[in-house]
Structure formats: structure tokens, C-alpha cells
Amino acid sequence: MELLGSTLTATYAHPPPASASFLPAIGTITSSYRDRFPHRNLTHSLSLPWRPNTYYKTAYNYPTLAPYSSRSQRVCESTMLPFVSNRTTFFTRYTPDDWYRSNLVSFQESNSSRHNSERLRVDTSRLIQDKYQQIRKTQAHSTQNLGERVNDIAFWKSEITHELDEMIGETNALTDIKRRLERGLIETEAPLQVSRECLFHREKRMGIDLVHDEAEKELLAEVDTILCCQERMRQHLDKANAQLASDRSAQHELEKDLSDKQAALRIDDKCQHLRNTSEGVSYFRGVERVDATVSVPETWAKFTDDNVLRSQSERAASAKLREETENLLIVTANEMWNQFNKVNLAFTNRIAETVDAKNKIHTHLTKILQEIFQTEMTIESIKKAIKEKSAFLKVAQTRLDERTRRPNVELCRDMAQLRTNFHQYIERASVTVSESQPTQRVACTVILMSCQALLMRSMR
Structure with a gap:
């Protein structure tokens, strides 16, 4: 035998030689028995079971199933045709040598077939083991x-x-x-x-x-x-x-x-x-042809x-x-x-x-409030001073009134009439204003101007 997994080199895998055939052709086998038994149909004998005793037993009980059994022949002798012998013929188809040679060829072919069959069985067993190991390895x-x-x-x-x-x-x-x-x-x-x-x-x-x-x-x-x-x-x-x-x-x-x-x-x-022994393992026919992969x-x-x-x-x-x-x-x-x-x-x-x-x-x-208060006090003092000067004003006006009674040419506008009391008053008021503060100076100037206006109106 060859090693497991090696290339098969059995002889049955190659074409047989030209001198011998692997199995005899059907025509050859038919010719071998058709010429020797011309009056018998042996096609049924080729399909005999492996146990001939069973065949003969069945043929004994049922003659119609085995037409070539002895009982069937006894029953049907009256219906059979008369046998004609060919001993008187001058020529036979085959000789004993042909018969022996045919048997020898059959024996050789049988040996060759058995040998090839044995090798086929061995190689088949080896192939089964090889495939089993390959399948186990693949699994x-x-x-x-x-x-x-x-x-x-x-x-x-x-x-x-x-x-x-x-x-x-x-x-x-x-x-x-x-x-x-x-x-x-x-x-x-x-x-x-x-x-x-x-x-x-x-x-x-x-x-x-x-x-x-x-x-x-x-x-x-x-x-x-x-x-x-x-x-x-x-x-x-x-x-x-x-x-x-x-x-x-x-x-x-x-x-x-x-x-x-x-x-x-x-x-x-x-x-x-x-x-292989797990539950749920079953056949899913055609699943190997389904390709649902996307990556x-x-x-x-x-x-x-x-x-x-x-x-x-x-x-x-x-x-x-x-x-x-x-x-x-x-x-x-x-x-x-x-x-x-x-x-x-x-x-x-x-x-x-x-x-x-x-x-x-x-x-x-x-x-400012203090200054306003002082200014108001100054104004009050000025008013008081003006009030105090009213006597002087009366004297001045009385003098002027009296001087108006002068006769004729004596009515002269002399300095005594114009500047007797007025200039002295103005000078004293100007000195007072100049010595006072700025805010008081403004107020006093206004008052003096008022007084001057009053005196001018009185003189007229």
C-alpha cells in the first residue's frame, strides 16, 4: 500500500494493456455461451442469486419460476421438441483447445478482475481514510x-x-x-x-x-x-x-x-x-452557495x-x-x-x-453768606447816614430858597451857591467809598450816584 496522502498510482487507474482487458466485453461473454448452448437461454442463469440452494428450493415448489429445473423438465417433456444430435455433422465450431483456452482466458480475466477489485477496495479504503483525515484536518x-x-x-x-x-x-x-x-x-x-x-x-x-x-x-x-x-x-x-x-x-x-x-x-x-455530536447539527442544502458577506x-x-x-x-x-x-x-x-x-x-x-x-x-x-450779611449791614448804615444828612439838606435848601429872594443883579450864580455844601459832602463820600471793600464800593457808588441825582434835582 502507498502512504496516506500520496498520489494514487494503482494499476486500475491506468488504461489496461492491449493483450488483456479489465473485464471481458458483454459481446464476448455472450458469444462464449450462445454458441455452446444453442437451444438454451442462459441469460437467466447469469442472474442467479448467491445461494443456489434457495433457487432450487424455490424452483421445486414453483416450477414456473425455474423453467430449466428437473421437475419442470419432467412436467413439460410432452411439450418439448425432439432433440436432434449433431454428431453426424462433419464440422464442429470449437475444439477442446479452444474450450480450454477460453476457460484459461476467463480464469485469467477473473484473476485480473479480482486482483484489480482487491486493489480497488484497498485504495478505496485508503481513500476513505485519507478523506476522513483530510476532513478532520479541515474541520x-x-x-x-x-x-x-x-x-x-x-x-x-x-x-x-x-x-x-x-x-x-x-x-x-x-x-x-x-x-x-x-x-x-x-x-x-x-x-x-x-x-x-x-x-x-x-x-x-x-x-x-x-x-x-x-x-x-x-x-x-x-x-x-x-x-x-x-x-x-x-x-x-x-x-x-x-x-x-x-x-x-x-x-x-x-x-x-x-x-x-x-x-x-x-x-x-x-x-x-x-x-459532530452536538445538538442542532443538521443539513442546510444550498447554504454553501449563499454568499451574504459584505466585507x-x-x-x-x-x-x-x-x-x-x-x-x-x-x-x-x-x-x-x-x-x-x-x-x-x-x-x-x-x-x-x-x-x-x-x-x-x-x-x-x-x-x-x-x-x-x-x-x-x-x-x-x-x-458769601457772611459777606452778604455784612453788605446788608453796610446798606443799612448808609441809609442811616443818608437819613442823618437830611438836616444838612434842609439847611442847604433853605439857604438856596432864601438866596432866591436876592434882588436884581444880586441873583448871581456864585460859588457860594453851587459848592458850599455839595462838594464837601461828595468829597467825604468819595473818601469813604475808596476805603471800603470791592463789594461795598459798588454798593456805595450806587448810593452816592443816587444822592447826587437827588441833590441835582433839588438844586434845579
Whole structure:
């Protein structure tokens, strides 16, 4: 016998030599028995069973089934034709040598057929064992491939699970920072409202106090700062919403891939542990012709790797955005706090300036009130002095009235009439006015001019 798995080299696998045939032709066999038994039909004898006794027993009980049995011949002798011998013929078809040679050929062909059949059986048995071993080897190799496939799926499943946990944590962290950003954006409304209220109330100032001072500049700068911070917060809030959508999309892809991996792992693990004696093993005809695959191992691994890489990319972008948002909250808080301190400092300085100006105005107001009081006292003294001069005025007017009675040419406008009392009074009043204070000087000048006008009218 040849080794297991070697190329078959049996003789029956090659064409037989020209001198001998593998099995005798049907025509040859027919000619061999047709000429020797011309009056008998031996075609039925060729299909005899393997147990001749059974045949003869059945033929004894049922003669019609075996027409060539002895009983059947006895029964049917009257119907048979008379036998004609050919001994008197001058020529026979075959000689004994032909008969022996034919038997020898039959024996040789029988030996050759038996030998070939034996070798065929041996090679068939060896082929069966070979195929059995090959099928077992193929099944073991398939089981090994399923095991490797299960390991690959388990590896990618663990990678997806790890990345999914990281993505869920990053999504939760980004959601928390987004809530903080929203809360910070809402909390900036109160300082903005306070600054606008301050500007609104400062519009109630009157006169020269309605000045564009440093406090108002800082208030306007505070409003601009808060609005700028709010705008940046809104921009980062929009980015956070978009990043959350991307993170959830990547997380959904990971969850879907993980669900598929779990189903595939369960199926492949079941297939790996299937044996020839397992329950549920059955025929599924035509299943080997069904090709429902949509990927190859390279594209399968690339799909999962792309999902993991996308998740890692989105997670890195989310972490970067979260860090930028943290810095934004700190920077905006510092900017608004610094501007708040500047506004408070400007208000403190402006209040100090206003208080100082108020105190100075109050001092000047006190002095002015005192000066007004003194001026009023001076006016009263002037009125009293004027009242005291009424006697002198009477004397002057009496003199003038008396001098009008002078006769004729004696009515002369001499110096005695014009300057006797008037110039002395004016000189004394001028000296008093020159020695007085500026405010008193103005008031006294007005009074003197009034007195002069009265004297001029009286002289006329």
C-alpha cells in the first residue's frame, strides 16, 4: 500500500494493456455461451442469486419460476421438441483447445478482475481514510480559524468597550463644562444690568455735573467687556453643542459596532464549540452557495479601527474644547472682575472729588453768606447816614430858597451857591467809598450816584 496522502498510482487507474482487458466485453461473454448452448437461454442463469440452494428450493415448489429445473423438465417433456444430435455433422465450431483456452482466458480475466477489485477496495479504503483525515484536518483548521476569529472579535470588542467608556466620560465632562458655561453666561446678566442702571442714573445729573468723567468711561468699558465676554461664551457654547453632537454620533457608532461585535462573538463562539455530536447539527442544502458577506477581514478591521480613530479624534477635540472653555471662564471672570474694580476705583475717585468740591463750595457759600450779611449791614448804615444828612439838606435848601429872594443883579450864580455844601459832602463820600471793600464800593457808588441825582434835582 502507498502512504496516506500520496498520489494514487494503482494499476486500475491506468488504461489496461492491449493483450488483456479489465473485464471481458458483454459481446464476448455472450458469444462464449450462445454458441455452446444453442437451444438454451442462459441469460437467466447469469442472474442467479448467491445461494443456489434457495433457487432450487424455490424452483421445486414453483416450477414456473425455474423453467430449466428437473421437475419442470419432467412436467413439460410432452411439450418439448425432439432433440436432434449433431454428431453426424462433419464440422464442429470449437475444439477442446479452444474450450480450454477460453476457460484459461476467463480464469485469467477473473484473476485480473479480482486482483484489480482487491486493489480497488484497498485504495478505496485508503481513500476513505485519507478523506476522513483530510476532513478532520479541515474541520480542525476551520475550528482554529473560528477560534482566531473569536479572539480578533474579542480584542476589538475590548478596544471598543474601552474607547466607549472613555467617550462616555468625555461626553459627561463636556456636558458639565457646557452647563457651567451656560450658568456663567446667565450670571453675566446681573453685572451688565447694574452697569446699565448706573449709566441710566448718571443721566439724571444736572448742569455742569453732567460730565463725561472717568467713572462713566469705565462703566461704558465694563458694558463692552461684559458684552464681549458674553459673545465669546455664546461662541464656545455653540462649539460645545456641535462637539457634543459629534461625540454622541461617534458614541452611537461605537455602541452599534459593539452590539454587532457581541452578536458576532456569540455566533462564532457557538460555531467554534460545535462538534459532530452536538445538538442542532443538521443539513442546510444550498447554504454553501449563499454568499451574504459584505466585507473582508481587512475592511472589517479597518471599519472598527476607523470608528475607534474617529472616537479618539472627537475625544481629543472635545478635551481641547473643554480646556479652552475652562480658560475662557477664567479669563472672562478675571476681565469682568478687573473692570469691576476699575469702575469701583473710578467711582471712589469721582466721589472723593465730588465730596471735596462740595466741601469747598460749602465753605465759599458760608463766606458769601457772611459777606452778604455784612453788605446788608453796610446798606443799612448808609441809609442811616443818608437819613442823618437830611438836616444838612434842609439847611442847604433853605439857604438856596432864601438866596432866591436876592434882588436884581444880586441873583448871581456864585460859588457860594453851587459848592458850599455839595462838594464837601461828595468829597467825604468819595473818601469813604475808596476805603471800603470791592463789594461795598459798588454798593456805595450806587448810593452816592443816587444822592447826587437827588441833590441835582433839588438844586434845579
